[in-house]
Amino acid sequence: MAGGNTVMTASATAIADDLHQRRASAIAQQDTVVATAAPRAVLACPGAGKTRTIVERHCTTPRNQPTGRAITSFTKVAAAQIRARAHELNRPDLLQHPNAIMTLDGFFWRFLVRPFLPPPDTTNQRPFRRLESWRDAPRQLRQIEYWTEKNRQQFDLADFQFRYPGGNSAPIATLTGAPRFEGGRRHLSDDQIAAVCRLAEQRRTELANTHRLFTGEEVRRQAGVNLATRKEILAHTLPTRFTELIIDEAQDCSDIDVDIVRGIQLLGLPTLIIGDPDQAIYGFRNQGPPAITRLLNHAETIELTGNWRSSTTICQLAATMRTDPQRQVPDIALAEHHDSDLPVHLIALDKGKELAAFDTIATNADIAPADRLILAHGAATLPGLGGRARRPPSSPVESLIWAVGVLRQPPSDQRTRALAEQTLQATLVRYWMPDADSTAANDRHAVYGIDPHHLRRLAATALHELPELSLPAADWCTAARRTFDTLSPAPGRTTPAGIAITSPRGKGTKTASAIAKIPVTPRGLPATRADTVHQVKGEEAEAVLMLVPDEDRTTRMLTLWIEGIARTAPADSTSPDTAEALRVLYVAVTRARRLVALALPPVHIPEVARYLTSRNVPVVVTASD
Numbered sequence: 001m002a003g004g005n006t007v008m009t010a011s012a013t014a015i016a017d018d019l020h021q022r023r024a025s026a027i028a029q030q031d032t033v034v035a036t037a038a039p040r041a042v043l044a045c046p047g048a049g050k051t052r053t054i055v056e057r058h059c060t061t062p063r064n065q066p067t068g069r070a071i072t073s074f075t076k077v078a079a080a081q082i083r084a085r086a087h088e089l090n091r092p093d094l095l096q097h098p099n100a101i102m103t104l105d106g107f108f109w110r111f112l113v114r115p116f117l118p119p120p121d122t123t124n125q126r127p128f129r130r131l132e133s134w135r136d137a138p139r140q141l142r143q144i145e146y147w148t149e150k151n152r153q154q155f156d157l158a159d160f161q162f163r164y165p166g167g168n169s170a171p172i173a174t175l176t177g178a179p180r181f182e183g184g185r186r187h188l189s190d191d192q193i194a195a196v197c198r199l200a201e202q203r204r205t206e207l208a209n210t211h212r213l214f215t216g217e218e219v220r221r222q223a224g225v226n227l228a229t230r231k232e233i234l235a236h237t238l239p240t241r242f243t244e245l246i247i248d249e250a251q252d253c254s255d256i257d258v259d260i261v262r263g264i265q266l267l268g269l270p271t272l273i274i275g276d277p278d279q280a281i282y283g284f285r286n287q288g289p290p291a292i293t294r295l296l297n298h299a300e301t302i303e304l305t306g307n308w309r310s311s312t313t314i315c316q317l318a319a320t321m322r323t324d325p326q327r328q329v330p331d332i333a334l335a336e337h338h339d340s341d342l343p344v345h346l347i348a349l350d351k352g353k354e355l356a357a358f359d360t361i362a363t364n365a366d367i368a369p370a371d372r373l374i375l376a377h378g379a380a381t382l383p384g385l386g387g388r389a390r391r392p393p394s395s396p397v398e399s400l401i402w403a404v405g406v407l408r409q410p411p412s413d414q415r416t417r418a419l420a421e422q423t424l425q426a427t428l429v430r431y432w433m434p435d436a437d438s439t440a441a442n443d444r445h446a447v448y449g450i451d452p453h454h455l456r457r458l459a460a461t462a463l464h465e466l467p468e469l470s471l472p473a474a475d476w477c478t479a480a481r482r483t484f485d486t487l488s489p490a491p492g493r494t495t496p497a498g499i500a501i502t503s504p505r506g507k508g509t510k511t512a513s514a515i516a517k518i519p520v521t522p523r524g525l526p527a528t529r530a531d532t533v534h535q536v537k538g539e540e541a542e543a544v545l546m547l548v549p550d551e552d553r554t555t556r557m558l559t560l561w562i563e564g565i566a567r568t569a570p571a572d573s574t575s576p577d578t579a580e581a582l583r584v585l586y587v588a589v590t591r592a593r594r595l596v597a598l599a600l601p602p603v604h605i606p607e608v609a610r611y612l613t614s615r616n617v618p619v620v621v622t623a624s625d
């Protein structure tokens with residue numbers, strides 16, 4: 001017995017030493033990124049701690065520097081982490097001038113566009129403003145009405161996709177997906193929709209030119225123009241203010257972003273580009289290979305190959321999904337659970353039974369429902385909650401009910417929750433103020449004296465006090481009015497003078513949730529989040545189930561995965577859609593820490609199982625029932 005124990009202890013020590021060594025080399029890689037001089041590009045694997053490394057780089061900055069660092073990303077996560085770390089280190093200076101920590105769009109706006117905009121004058125007294133989305137514009141300005149012979153349809157500018165074809169040309173609008181087909185809109189012909197799109201284009205041009213409201217597209221277009229026409233000034237101002245520009249999650253750059261970043265590099269500002277090209281899943285914004293490739297081609301590259309998130313099995317699985325054969329080496333698993341013996345599960349899609357199968361597998365692996373993610377490429381593939389509308393309905397009461405439904409049914413994605421919070425706050429303001437629809441959210445303090453923190457608190461109170469959505473809509477509205485009447489925008493101001501909260505005509509007996517099309521989750525149901533892969537980028541969970549539906553795109557994607565670019569029919573291998581679908585699958589599986597399951601059309605399961613076995617990835621085929 002004693003001898004057996006000694007052997008076990010020795011091998012356990014060897015494993016621990018090995019992990020210790022692997023971690024030490026991964027930390028050495030991170031330290032190289034912390035210390036390297038820009039310009040550089042950093043190719044990072046999933047779970048490499050990209051943001052953490054950038055934060056450390058910034059935190060090594062000596063105090064009292066005359067020039068700062070610009071750190072940009074596509075989300076506000078990096079900014080939040082830097083804030084937390086700067087606070088821990090008692091270094092508020094790391095967040096202040098001359099440093100700039102913001103989104104990439106925010107950087108373009110602040111340093112490439114805003115300095116060159118004309119100030120308000122007698123012909124136009126409005127200041128130029130940047131909006132994160134058209135939803136931040138006053139409701140009246142963003143709404144478009146279209147009259148058919150029978151009725152009126154209302155559209156929101158935020159529902160359209162816009163693109164500027166180049167130079168100074170006008171924007172082109174398209175309307176697709178749910179916003180095109182929902183409700184009465186499905187009866188509109190394509191010609192009518194084209195006419196609505198022309199109205200949206202005119203409105204957008206008017207908002208930019210007359211109301212001086214810019215969203216990302218206008219910012220990028222103007223940034224491109226200024227890089228061409230104001231080169232000398234920018235070549236002086238940017239390198240004087242900053243020693244370098246860091247771009248985190250650079251795989252999300254569009255072609256236009258890359259053009260602008262290349263322009264900035266040519267001005268003499270060194271850049272540190274950090275990203276994972278295999279996680280580029282916004283290709284619909286530009287065709288062809290991920291735009292980041294052009295940035296990587298112009299800089300000396302450092303790699304981060306240690307994965308602090310996933311088990312060795314998941315790292316092996318992910319490596320098989322990279323289309324560049326040179327990048328098919330599995331990343332090094334560094335997490336405590338690196339040697340987890342959970343195999344990849346392949347489950348046959350079978351009318352929802354795959355969810356039950358995943359439930360059993362995850363439960364057997366001791367993974368709680370809240371630590372699981374159910375993912376799909378498109379929302380339509382998701383079960384129940386996942387298919388919920390991510391946008392509020394247009395009627396004020398239905399949008400209020402929608403917001404309450406979203407906020408009361410976690411887990412839902414952050415963006416939808418943020419939209420629901422904004423909608424609830426906006427409804428309060430619309431209830432009090434008759435002209436709320438002509439005022440932008442940012443102007444409520446100046447125009448009505450409503451303090452944003454106070455409004456946030458009132459919205460939280462309302463959420464708590466508003467009745468259950470299972471009530472008939474008429475009763476729900478009566479109770480909602482009572483709740484709203486107890487809330488006041490500011491001391492001494494109680495009289496509501498805005499919108500009425502009444503149930504839509506003829507729908508008073510339907511439940512509130514039914515009129516806002518919110519599925520009601522019975523209380524106590526295990527809270528497993530179901531979401532699209534695009535919504536969970538950058539996040540992680542103990543277990544992931546990816547639903548891969550029975551459609552042509554799946555067949556093409558699996559062919560590309562299994563046979564690789566070289567052996568795939570040329571039309572498929574060059575199809576950016578197919579390559580992107582495989583990257584979406586890659587992002588999905590790399591969110592997992594310990595367990596990955598793929599729910600696939602049964603016909604594909606044997607070939608996927610064979611392929612994974614041939615690549616030494618432990619795999620188990622699980623029956624759905």
Ligand SMILES: Nc1ncnc2c1ncn2[C@@H]1O[C@H](COP(=O)(O)OP(=O)(O)OP(=O)(O)O)[C@@H](O)[C@H]1O
Pocket residue numbers: 027030044045046047048049050051052276279308309537538539590
């Ligand atoms: N040196 C380290 N030591 C311990 N944990 C680390 C280290 N570096 C990163 N981590 C942890 O690894 C996890 C993954 O890091 P992070 O989410 O920053 O990765 P990422 O590079 O952004 O991944 P992805 O691109 O896949 O979203 C986090 O929980 C992070 O705290």
